Amino acid sequence: MAKNTHGRTLDLLGEAIVSRRYAVGTPMPAEPQLCEAFGVSRTVVREAVKSLVAKGLIITGPKVGTRVLPDEHWNWFDPDVITWQARAGLTPEFLRDLQDLRRAVEPAAVRLAAERATAEDIEEIEAAYAGMKHAVEFGGDYVSFDLRFHNGLLRSARNRMLAQMSKALHALLRTSFEISTVKKDGPAQSLPMHRAVLDAVIARDPARAEQAIILLIDGARADIDEVLGSRRRLPRLSRPPPRLRAAV
Incomplete structure (x- = not known):
């Protein structure tokens, strides 16, 4: 959905700040300059500035x-x-912080999912897994189904605060999954580990579910660390996820 003028202006200013085009501690351009730069009214600039203060x-x-x-x-x-x-741009520090957050949050959420997931929750995670499996076997968008799988697990914990964590983890999860897709047989190798998590949740076995997700998380962390160590370029999340080729 296209954003309104306020949303677009907020995005432009926010990205400029995060990308360090405006240096920390230095004055930002004056209101009239921002109005001219973005082609918007003073009201729009003021509302965007209020949002940036709140964030x-x-x-x-x-x-x-x-x-x-x-x-x-x-x-x-x-x-x-x-x-x-x-x-x-995903910096090593940003990824490290997100990886630490994932290691702390997702195992606890999966334990709760094994205790609280409803039939509808299981159906949603099963559908995501089926999409991943189809992408591995016949080609297609593996990453989006992988995201759907993990977001489904977080929602299945039936904890509103943990569900909100999925928004913070989204960038890390997508980066991790994209790195896995470029590794030879990466998605095919991770598919059984995803199945193990889902089976443990279905079996209502919190301890087994937790151990299964930890294996997945630690493997993803190793993949990211390998890319950071090699200095290869990290995925750009402004682009659509890559698609797998059909298995030969």
Whole structure:
């Protein structure tokens, strides 16, 4: 869905800040300059600035002007902030933080999913798994179904706060899955591990489900660390996910 003028202006300013086009601590361009640069009214700029203050990216006031805050002040659980960072480029530090978050959150969520998942939840995760399996065997969009699988697990925990975590984890999950797709037989090798997680959830076995997801997470972390160590370029999340070729 296309964003309105406010949403587009907020995205442009947010991406400019996250990509460091506006340096930390230095004054941002004055309101008239931003209006001219983006072709919008003062009202639109002011609303965008208010949103950026709420997200912790900037501070504004009569004595300090409008200045960019250090990134430790940013709201890293805000989906917009995560999206802007993903578009600006996934740094090793950003990925490390997200990997730590995933290792802390997803095993606990899967334990709860094994206790609380409804029949509808299982059906949704099964459908995601079927999409992954089809992509491995016949080609297609593996990454989107992989995301659907893991988001389904988080929702199945039936915890509203954990469900919100999926928005923060989205960038890491997609990066991880895209790295796996470019590894020879990566998706085919991870498919049985996904099945093991799902089977443990269906069996209502929290301990087995937790161990199965930890195997998946640690394997994904090793893949990312390998790419970072080789200095190969990380995926750009502004592009559509890559598609698998059909198995020969």
